[in-house]
Amino acid sequence: MTKYIKRNIIKELVDHNTNKTRAALKLGISVRQVNRLIKSYPTKGKAAFVHRNTGRKTVNCFTTEINNKIIILHHTKYQ
Numbered sequence: 001m002t003k004y005i006k007r008n009i010i011k012e013l014v015d016h017n018t019n020k021t022r023a024a025l026k027l028g029i030s031v032r033q034v035n036r037l038i039k040s041y042p043t044k045g046k047a048a049f050v051h052r053n054t055g056r057k058t059v060n061c062f063t064t065e066i067n068n069k070i071i072i073l074h075h076t077k078y079q
Contacts, residue, residue: 006049010037
């Protein structure tokens with residue numbers, strides 16, 4: 001589900017005070033998560049629907065230097 005659909009459902013929920021349970025079913029999340037989105041939407045706006053780890057590297061990611069060494073070894077020594 002895209003962030004735009006989530007934003008529209010939460011915006012409708014905030015503006016018209018509709019049913020939280022129905023919104024949770026539409027979004028496929030719990031009512032608790034709907035409450036969290038309702039709380040963060042007025043302060044953060046659209047950014048409330050973007051995952052907070054977007055743009056970060058994973059913790060167990062190799063550096064580009066190590067990746068290059070692995071590729072070179074794969075092509076030369078461990079063919």
